Amino acid sequence: MHFTIAIDGPAASGKGTLAKALAKHFGFEHLDTGLLYRAVAARVLAGDTPEHAAQTLDTHHLTHKGMRTPEVGAEASRVAAIPAVRAALVDYQRKVARRKGGAVLDGRDIGTVIAPEAEVKFFITASDTSRAQRRLAEFTAKGIDTDLETVLRDMQDRDARDSDRAAAPLRPADDAITIDTSDLTAEEVLAIAIELVDEVLPK
Numbered sequence: 001m002h003f004t005i006a007i008d009g010p011a012a013s014g015k016g017t018l019a020k021a022l023a024k025h026f027g028f029e030h031l032d033t034g035l036l037y038r039a040v041a042a043r044v045l046a047g048d049t050p051e052h053a054a055q056t057l058d059t060h061h062l063t064h065k066g067m068r069t070p071e072v073g074a075e076a077s078r079v080a081a082i083p084a085v086r087a088a089l090v091d092y093q094r095k096v097a098r099r100k101g102g103a104v105l106d107g108r109d110i111g112t113v114i115a116p117e118a119e120v121k122f123f124i125t126a127s128d129t130s131r132a133q134r135r136l137a138e139f140t141a142k143g144i145d146t147d148l149e150t151v152l153r154d155m156q157d158r159d160a161r162d163s164d165r166a167a168a169p170l171r172p173a174d175d176a177i178t179i180d181t182s183d184l185t186a187e188e189v190l191a192i193a194i195e196l197v198d199e200v201l202p203k
């Protein structure tokens with residue numbers, strides 16, 4: 001059985017949390033596609049060129065530590081605007097998306113470019129303040145010294161780069177279901193999403 005769930009949205013909206021929980025619930029594979037761009041960015045920060053880093057990316061690069069720092073996130077959104085970088089990462093993502101047994105992919109262009117044929121598409125949003133507070137809590141838990149104002153500004157800069165770029169900009173697919181998670185717990189978001197997927201999933 002092929003069944004793809006596409007999840008897109010801006011930074012720290014809760015895409016990854018929902019994708020992981022949906023994959024677990026339905027026994028599907030999960031791919032955090034942001035990790036691909038973060039892994040390219042980490043290699044660029046270590047001296048590689050974006051094109052070479054993307055073309056030679058290997059799954060073991062995805063498990064490296066330090067991928068969720070503000071510096072890697074900012075660089076990820078810069079390399080992600082380069083068409084050759086995006087092109088190098090397409091095949092791997094499409095292969096996962098059409099994997100037998102079902103897949104959940106989260107990112108920015110899953111419903112629009114990587115898997116426009118996905119059976120279910122979600123666009124996950126939340127207010128800027130909620131998202132910045134969530135991201136700050138993550139950074140603080142990791143021992144990264146920053147503050148709400150800085151996190152909010154970096155996040156808005158990154159969202160703007162992701163939305164304004166010419167190559168696969170962040171936007172909901174026409175047939176995506178938007179969920180605003182500002183006032184919902186992760187469990188509430190999951191329950192809503194499961195119900196919507198169940199309506200489409202072959203019995």
Ligand SMILES: Nc1ncnc2c1ncn2[C@@H]1O[C@H](COP(=O)(O)OP(=O)(O)O)[C@@H](O)[C@H]1O
Binds near residue numbers: 135138181186189
């Ligand atoms: N509905 C929610 N309510 C509150 N916090 C949430 C919710 N969904 C996710 N989070 C938390 O917000 C942070 C960012 O979530 P994450 O799923 O990593 O976002 P994204 O993948 O969109 O960047 C994480 O610490 C996560 O636990």
Ligand SMILES: Nc1ccn([C@@H]2O[C@H](COP(=O)(O)OP(=O)(O)O)[C@@H](O)[C@H]2O)c(=O)n1
Binds near residue numbers: 037107110
């Ligand atoms: N499918 C995707 C996924 C991520 N990205 C880029 O990678 C960056 C990091 O993505 P991420 O999903 O790890 O970021 P968060 O939403 O977790 O903060 C984004 O800001 C985008 O620039 C992309 O362009 N396309």
